[in-house]
Amino acid sequence: MLIVDVNEVKAHEITNLKVLFSENATAGGTVQFGTVVLRPQARIPLNGMGVHVQDEYSIIIKGSVVTGVGGSTYRLKKGQATLIPAGEAHWSFNEGKEDCEIVWALVGRS
Numbered sequence: 001m002l003i004v005d006v007n008e009v010k011a012h013e014i015t016n017l018k019v020l021f022s023e024n025a026t027a028g029g030t031v032q033f034g035t036v037v038l039r040p041q042a043r044i045p046l047n048g049m050g051v052h053v054q055d056e057y058s059i060i061i062k063g064s065v066v067t068g069v070g071g072s073t074y075r076l077k078k079g080q081a082t083l084i085p086a087g088e089a090h091w092s093f094n095e096g097k098e099d100c101e102i103v104w105a106l107v108g109r110s
Contacts (some may be wrong), residue, residue: 011037017044028110030054036102038065038094049089054106056084063100067092 009018016037032054038044049068059081067074067082069090076082084090088108094100 004103012043030106030108032106034104036104038063038100038102040094040097040099042094043091049091051087051089052084052106053086054081054108055086055103056090056106058082058084058102058104061101061103063094063098064096065092065100067095082100 002045002054010019016039017034018036018092019032019034036044044050062078064075064077067076067090069084074082092102
């Protein structure tokens with residue numbers, strides 16, 4: 001078993017994104033698991049759209065976020081979970097007044 005203390009993982013300076021695990025977890029597949037804190041008015045990626053070769057699973061732990069995917073915009077709040085399929089361009093922006101905390105996993109298919 002691997003255990004990671006979130007408080008001991010160095011975060012990205014602007015978005016506070018942390019990769020907690022990055023392993024070959026399944027036969028031929030991969031998984032990355034982490035957290036991100038979007039401060040008020042923070043956007044990820046900083047410009048343009050993000051695209052992954054893996055499926056992205058996320059759950060909002062605190063606050064809310066606006067996410068653009070496939071030409072649609074979604075307002076997500078604490079307790080909601082999402083799946084963005086591999087290859088689908090997307091972005092997220094915290095238009096709220098409090099931090100938005102998200103736990104995410106990128107799962108690669110074999």
